[in-house]
Amino acid sequence: MKKQTIGTIRLVSLVALGLVFLSVKLLSASTSVDVKEQNTQIVPSQDEQSFDQPQALDNLRKRIAGQENKPAEEVFKNIRMLKGMPAARLLKVMELGYARSLGVNCAHCHVVGGWEKDDKPTKQIARDMVMMAAAINNEYLKKIKNLKSETPIINCTTCHRGQTKPALNLPESPPKQPAAPSERLPL
Numbered sequence: 001m002k003k004q005t006i007g008t009i010r011l012v013s014l015v016a017l018g019l020v021f022l023s024v025k026l027l028s029a030s031t032s033v034d035v036k037e038q039n040t041q042i043v044p045s046q047d048e049q050s051f052d053q054p055q056a057l058d059n060l061r062k063r064i065a066g067q068e069n070k071p072a073e074e075v076f077k078n079i080r081m082l083k084g085m086p087a088a089r090l091l092k093v094m095e096l097g098y099a100r101s102l103g104v105n106c107a108h109c110h111v112v113g114g115w116e117k118d119d120k121p122t123k124q125i126a127r128d129m130v131m132m133a134a135a136i137n138n139e140y141l142k143k144i145k146n147l148k149s150e151t152p153i154i155n156c157t158t159c160h161r162g163q164t165k166p167a168l169n170l171p172e173s174p175p176k177q178p179a180a181p182s183e184r185l186p187l
Helices: 003-030 046-050 053-063 087-102 121-143 156-160
Strands: 033-036 039-042
Touching: 053 087, 087 156
Parallel strands: none
Antiparallel strands: 033 039
16 A cells, blocks of 8 residues: 555544544533443433424424425525535435434434524534535545445444444453353363
8 A cells, every 4th residue: 555545544534533532522511421331421401302303303394395395505594514405305314314323303403493593512513524524535535545435435323323422432342251161171
């Protein structure tokens, strides 16, 4: 492998790791954290706990009826990312892409009823991480030769795996079981 490719891989890894640590730091500063043993679990806010996402999405779908195929920025306020995406698809991406990938609901990033507001830091973190993923997908992954995919891609799920805090540690190895008597070597 060329030194330049190895350098690019290292750079991508360091940038991605740095952004993950930064996002975790920002998330932990704005969210209460419940620590149990070595696992850190982010506890949803009261808004998130009482939020009825299916009902809210149903209300939004009714509100945009007849405008589903218009660009999201023509239907919703304060669209900074995903411009040009049809409004109905934007709702699906938010529901199945972001919310599911992080194991949260709309209230994690949005002010309920004031969807366009930027009051929650998690909304900007999500925007920044979308830009990070785009940079990795569009600039860095394409430069790595010999990947098995012609169009390699990362997304929120790549790191988050349904959790707000990205997976930073490997799971502990299960304890080794003692060998059965028939498998033990004679002394």
